[in-house]
Amino acid sequence: MSTYKKRTVTCGELRESYVGKTVTLTGWVDKRRDLGGLIFIDLRDRYGKTQIVFSPERHVGAHEIAKSLRSEYVISVTGLVNIRPKETENLEISTGKVEVDINELTILNKAETPPFALDDYVDINEDLRLKYRYLDLRRPSVQSNLIMRHNTYQVARKYFDRIGFIEIETPILMKSTPEGARDFLVPSRLHPGKFYALPQSPQTYKQILMVAGFDRYFQIVKCFRDEDLRADRQPEFTQIDVEMSFADEEDIQKITEGAIADIFKTILNYEVPSTFPIMTYKTAMERFGSDKPDTRFGLEIRDYSDIAKASGFRVFSDIVKKGGIVAGINVPNLALYTRSQLDVLTDYVKSLGAGGLVYLRVTEDKVECSAAKFITQEESNAFAKKFDAKPGDLILLISGTWQKALTILGTLRLEMVQRLNLIPEGKWNFLWVTDFPLLEYSEEEKRFVAVHHPFTAPKFEDLSLLESEPGKARARAYDLVLNGNEIAGGSIRIHTQEVQSKMFSLMGIAPEEAKSKFGFLLDAFKYGAPPHGGIAFGLDRIIMLMTGSKSIRDVIAFPKTSSGMSLMDEAPSNVDQKQLDELHIRIK
RNA sequence: GGGGUCGUAGCUCAGCUUGGUUAGAGCGCCUGCCUGUCACGCAGGAGGUCGCGAGUUCGAUCCUCGUCGGCCCCGCCA
Numbered sequence: 001m002s003t004y005k006k007r008t009v010t011c012g013e014l015r016e017s018y019v020g021k022t023v024t025l026t027g028w029v030d031k032r033r034d035l036g037g038l039i040f041i042d043l044r045d046r047y048g049k050t051q052i053v054f055s056p057e058r059h060v061g062a063h064e065i066a067k068s069l070r071s072e073y074v075i076s077v078t079g080l081v082n083i084r085p086k087e088t089e090n091l092e093i094s095t096g097k098v099e100v101d102i103n104e105l106t107i108l109n110k111a112e113t114p115p116f117a118l119d120d121y122v123d124i125n126e127d128l129r130l131k132y133r134y135l136d137l138r139r140p141s142v143q144s145n146l147i148m149r150h151n152t153y154q155v156a157r158k159y160f161d162r163i164g165f166i167e168i169e170t171p172i173l174m175k176s177t178p179e180g181a182r183d184f185l186v187p188s189r190l191h192p193g194k195f196y197a198l199p200q201s202p203q204t205y206k207q208i209l210m211v212a213g214f215d216r217y218f219q220i221v222k223c224f225r226d227e228d229l230r231a232d233r234q235p236e237f238t239q240i241d242v243e244m245s246f247a248d249e250e251d252i253q254k255i256t257e258g259a260i261a262d263i264f265k266t267i268l269n270y271e272v273p274s275t276f277p278i279m280t281y282k283t284a285m286e287r288f289g290s291d292k293p294d295t296r297f298g299l300e301i302r303d304y305s306d307i308a309k310a311s312g313f314r315v316f317s318d319i320v321k322k323g324g325i326v327a328g329i330n331v332p333n334l335a336l337y338t339r340s341q342l343d344v345l346t347d348y349v350k351s352l353g354a355g356g357l358v359y360l361r362v363t364e365d366k367v368e369c370s371a372a373k374f375i376t377q378e379e380s381n382a383f384a385k386k387f388d389a390k391p392g393d394l395i396l397l398i399s400g401t402w403q404k405a406l407t408i409l410g411t412l413r414l415e416m417v418q419r420l421n422l423i424p425e426g427k428w429n430f431l432w433v434t435d436f437p438l439l440e441y442s443e444e445e446k447r448f449v450a451v452h453h454p455f456t457a458p459k460f461e462d463l464s465l466l467e468s469e470p471g472k473a474r475a476r477a478y479d480l481v482l483n484g485n486e487i488a489g490g491s492i493r494i495h496t497q498e499v500q501s502k503m504f505s506l507m508g509i510a511p512e513e514a515k516s517k518f519g520f521l522l523d524a525f526k527y528g529a530p531p532h533g534g535i536a537f538g539l540d541r542i543i544m545l546m547t548g549s550k551s552i553r554d555v556i557a558f559p560k561t562s563s564g565m566s567l568m569d570e571a572p573s574n575v576d577q578k579q580l581d582e583l584h585i586r587i588k
Numbered sequence: 589g590g591g592g593u594c595g596u597a598g599c600u601c602a603g604c605u606u607g608g609u610u611a612g613a614g615c616g617c618c619u620g621c622c623u624g625u626c627a628c629g630c631a632g633g634a635g636g637u638c639g640c641g642a643g644u645u646c647g648a649u650c651c652u653c654g655u656c657g658g659c660c661c662c663g664c665c666a
Binding site for chain 2: 039049055056070071085088092113116225233348352456
C-alpha cells in the first residue's frame with residue numbers, strides 16, 4: 001500500500017496530445033521560480049524536465065505547500081495537463097509546449113541545499129563532483145554519457161550474438177602471472193601466504209575456451225592493472241573481450257570493423273568506412289612518432305639524418321654515425337615564437353628525455369638556427385630546403401636513438417597541435433597499426449619481454465629471426481586506433497606447445513617457471529588446440545570518444561582519481577586488525 | 589619514481605607581482621516584495637581556519653620550505 005501517488009508519466013514524455021488529461025509525476029525539484037502568486041517548478045527525472053504550475057486561485061492547498069519547495073526535494077504531483085499560453089512556450093525542452101496545473105502535492109523527501117549547482121552549464125571541480133557523485137550523476141550530461149554506455153553494451157551484445165559469439169564469464173579471482181602489468185593481489189584466507197590476482201585481462205581463459213571448442217567467445221568484462229593512472233586509464237576498466245578459432249588477422253579485423261560500424265551507426269548515426277586503413281608500426285613511428293598515431297592533422301615527422309650525418313655539429317653527426325637519427329617537425333607560422341617561448345619548448349622536450357632542441361626559424365630572407373655556433377648557414381639552408389620550409393615556418397629538430405627521438409617528436413607534435421588549436425572537429429579517423437615487434441629488450445630486467453603479451457604469435461616469415469635476432473621478429477598483433485587513441489588491441493595467438501615454450505625461453509623464463517606459471521595453458525595446447533586469435537576493445541575509451549569527453553572518468557559511474565582513490569567512499573582504506581589476522585597479513 | 593599546474597565564501601573565480609586599512613565579485617543560500625516565469629525579476633541580509641604545518645619578518649592569503657589533495661604529462665601500462 002503506497003502512501004503517495006505513483007507516477008503515470010515521466011518528466012520527459014508529456015506532449016500536446018496529453019492536454020486535458022490528469023497525470024501524476026514524480027521527480028526532483030530542478031528549478032523553482034516563485035513569482036509571488038504563481039509558482040513554477042521544473043520537475044526533473046532521468047527522462048527530462050516538465051514545468052509544473054502552482055496557482056493560489058486554483059489550488060490553494062497545493063500552492064501553500066509549494067512555497068516550501070527547494071532544490072532537489074523529491075515530490076509527487078498530480079494535476080491537469082494544459083497547453084501553455086502563447087508566448088510562454090519553451091522550445092528548449094521537449095515538453096515545452098505543455099505544463100501541468102497541480103492540485104495535489106506530496107513532498108516525499110526534503111533535501112539539503114546541494115554543495116554545488118546541478119546545472120550542466122556550471123563547471124565544478126572534479127574532486128567535489130566525485131565526493132558527491134550521487135549528485136553529480138543527477139546532471140543530465142553525465143546521465144546521458146552513462147545511457148550511451150548502456151546502449152553501446154546492448155549493440156555489442158546483439159552484434160556478437162548475431163554472428164555466433166557466446167558470452168562466457170571468466171574468473172575474477174585468478175592466478176597471478178609474472179608478465180605484463182602489476183597485478184592486484186587478493187590474499188587467501190584458506191591458504192595462508194597465498195594470493196589470488198585480479199585479471200589484467202581474461203587472456204588465458206579465453207584461449208582455453210578456444211581449446212575447449214567454443215570457437216567464438218566474447219565477454220564484457222572488468223580488467224585490473226595496478227599501474228599509474230592517466231586521463232584515459234584507470235586501474236579497473238572494461239573490455240569487450242573477443243576470441244575466435246580458425247581465424248587470421250583479416251578475420252578478426254573484419255569482425256572488429258563490423259562491431260565498430262554497428263556501434264557508430266546505432267549510437268551516433270555515423271557511417272564508418274567499410275574497412276579501416278592499415279599502417280605498420282614502423283611507418284606510424286617514423287611519420288607520427290607514436291604507435292597510436294592521430295592522423296586527423298599533418299605536422300608529420302621528417303628525417304633529416306642524411307644532412308645531420310655530414311654536419312660539423314658533432315651532436316648531430318655522432319648520433320647518426322652511432323645508428324641514431326635526427327628528425328624534426330615543421331610547424332607553420334611558429335617563426336614568430338619568442339626566445340622565451342622557445343626556451344619553454346626546449347625545457348619541455350628535455351623533460352621528455354631529449355638532450356636538447358635545435359630550432360630553425362625560416363624568415364623571408366634567411367634561415368636562423370639556434371645552434372648557429374656549430375651549424376653553418378649552408379647546413380641550415382639545407383635543412384630548410386630538404387622539405388621545402390616556407391617563410392614563417394619553425395623547424396624543431398631532435399636527435400637520439402630511433403625510438404627515443406621519434407617518441408619525443410610524437411609527443412611534441414601533439415603538444416604543438418594542442419597549443420595551436422589545429423585539431424579538426426568531427427573527424428573519426430580509424431586506423432589499424434600492425435607489424436609490431438614481438439619482443440623488446442628490457443634494460444631494466446636485462447631480458448626480452450613481450451611487446452604485446454607472451455601468447456602472441458610471431459609472423460611466419462620471421463620465425464627464423466627468433467634464433468638469430470629475436471628483437472627484429474614481428475608479431476601477428478594489431479591495434480585499432482581512433483583519433484590517436486588505442487581503442488582495441490589483439491593478436492593471433494600461439495597455439496602449439498613448442499612455439500609457446502620457445503617464446504618463454506626467449507623471454508628468459510626457465511622451463512620450470514613456465515610450467516609453474518603457465519603449465520595449465522601449455523598442457524591444454526597438448527590436447528588439440530585450434531589456431532586462434534582475438535581482440536579486446538577498450539570500452540571506456542570508446543565511450544569517452546563517442547561522448548566527446550576529455551577523460552574516461554566522465555563515462556564511468558564511480559571512477560577513481562588520478563591517485564587511484566575513490567573520493568565518495570574513500571577507498572582504499574584501513575581495515576580492522578581482525579581482518580588482517582584472518583588473512584595472515586602483517587603490515588610492514 | 590620524476591616534471592608541470594591548481595587549492596581564497598556553499599560553488600566559480602579575482603586579489604598575491606611590490607607583505608601592512610574592513611579580503612572582493614557573480615552565482616547559490618536566507619528574508620521581504622512580486623500572477624506567465626523558464627539560468628524569472630527587484631530590495632535587503634548572512635556567509636572566510638585564504639588546504640594544512642613550519643620558517644623568515646614588527647607583521648604572511650601574499651615570500652621560503654615541507655606536507656595533503658585535485659588535474660595533466662613522462663616513466664610505467666603483457
